[in-house]
Amino acid sequence: MDLTRYPRMQFAHTPTRIEPMANLTQLLGGPKLWIKRDDCTGLSTGGNKTRKLEFLIGDALNQNADTVVTVGATQSNHARQTAAACARSGLNCTILLEDRTHKTDLNHNYNGNVLLDLLHGAEVQRIPADKAVTEAVEECLTTLKSAGNNVYFIPGGGSNAVGALGYANCALELTCQSNDMDLHFDHLVHATGSAGTQAGLIAGLTAINNPLPVLGIGVRFPRETQEENVFLLAIKTAEHLKLAQSIRREDVIANCDYVGPGYGLPAQSTLEAVNLVARHEGILLDPVYSGKGMAGLIDLVRNGYFNANQNILFLHTGGSAALFGYLDEFTQNS
Ligand SMILES: *Cc1c(COP(=O)(O)O)cnc(C)c1O
Numbered sequence: 135m136d137l138t139r140y141p142r143m144q145f146a147h148t149p150t151r152i153e154p155m156a157n158l159t160q161l162l163g164g165p166k167l168w169i170k171r172d173d174c175t176g177l178s179t180g181g182n183k184t185r186k187l188e189f190l191i192g193d194a195l196n197q198n199a200d201t202v203v204t205v206g207a208t209q210s211n212h213a214r215q216t217a218a219a220c221a222r223s224g225l226n227c228t229i230l231l232e233d234r235t236h237k238t239d240l241n242h243n244y245n246g247n248v249l250l251d252l253l254h255g256a257e258v259q260r261i262p263a264d265k266a267v268t269e270a271v272e273e274c275l276t277t278l279k280s281a282g283n284n285v286y287f288i289p290g291g292g293s294n295a296v297g298a299l300g301y302a303n304c305a306l307e308l309t310c311q312s313n314d315m316d317l318h319f320d321h322l323v324h325a326t327g328s329a330g331t332q333a334g335l336i337a338g339l340t341a342i343n344n345p346l347p348v349l350g351i352g353v354r355f356p357r358e359t360q361e362e363n364v365f366l367l368a369i370k371t372a373e374h375l376k377l378a379q380s381i382r383r384e385d386v387i388a389n390c391d392y393v394g395p396g397y398g399l400p401a402q403s404t405l406e407a408v409n410l411v412a413r414h415e416g417i418l419l420d421p422v423y424s425g426k427g428m429a430g431l432i433d434l435v436r437n438g439y440f441n442a443n444q445n446i447l448f449l450h451t452g453g454s455a456a457l458f459g460y461l462d463e464f465t466q467n468s
Pocket of ligand 1 (some may be wrong): 161181182183211291293325326327328329330331334420424432451452453454
């Protein structure tokens with residue numbers, strides 16, 4: 135898997151560390167839980183989008199773009215990391231924010247990731263409630279292009295075959311770490327949303343013949359939809375990588391039992407997971423993604439889904455900047 139064939143920027147502090155979660159392991163009574171710190175990728179408080187943006191911004195610059203447009207929910211971590219990557223690369227950045235939660239409080243709408251989008255100098259536009267996201271994107275692209283800008287569009291979550299290369303690379307990285315540590319992982323667990331992380335991991339693991347099972351914990355869609363989204367993007371990523379092996383449908387597994395009330399709305403189990411990991415591991419999760427991923431992991435451990443002697447690796451995809459957009463939820467539950 136030769137990734138030097140693709141234009142790329144260097145943003146991420148990698149390899150991200152793999153650390154034991156000894157306290158959580160003890161609290162839950164095994165299996166051995168480990169965490170890969172992709173929350174510490176270094177770009178504007180870090181997170182999983184940084185790896186994708188290395189290839190996406192590389193591609194944008196290769197196409198001589200001067201302006202990047204992307205889209206996300208109000209508290210989008212992807213939007214924040216894109217704004218930072220653009221600032222670093224001398225690109226203009228326009229962010230279209232979609233209101234998926236209908237939360238009206240100030241913190242949700244102006245603090246956390248939104249504050250950081252603005253600090254990085256991005257132009258932030260809110261998509262009106264009565265307008266379809268695709269329509270808002272088209273209008274924005276047309277306006278910017280007719281004003282003479284060379285525009286590069288990044289889809290929500292940076293999830294296309296270019297962005298997913300970042301997680302194909304992460305599959306390679308964690309395989310090397312596992313080999314160097316002489317530590318076999320039985321499962322890799324992480325939050326899955328726009329599918330690029332899981333698709334890239336599966337394409338990368340397939341490419342290097344690592345049979346490590348990946349379990350995506352869904353944050354938005356029902357299982358069938360999520361697995362289909364991941365599968366289709368993994369196939370596209372494999373094509374982009376010109377892999378000889380094809381992606382196996384049975385390798386794509388999502389568990390969407392921990393979404394709770396909906397995207398961007400934490401369930402009780404989400405808040406419990408965020409609190410537990412903050413208090414016992416000193417690690418910040420988030421209320422939209424990694425908190426739900428961890429809630430899934432904790433519940434599966436409690437229900438005996440894993441063997442007590444297994445090693446389970448949780449990929450921490452970041453998101454803690456969103457905590458500041460969810461002040462109400464945490465102060466009501468502490
Ligand atoms: C975007 C995001 C995810 C989900 O990754 P996808 O590639 O969109 O599936 C998980 N965790 C955090 C913190 C994110 O920002």
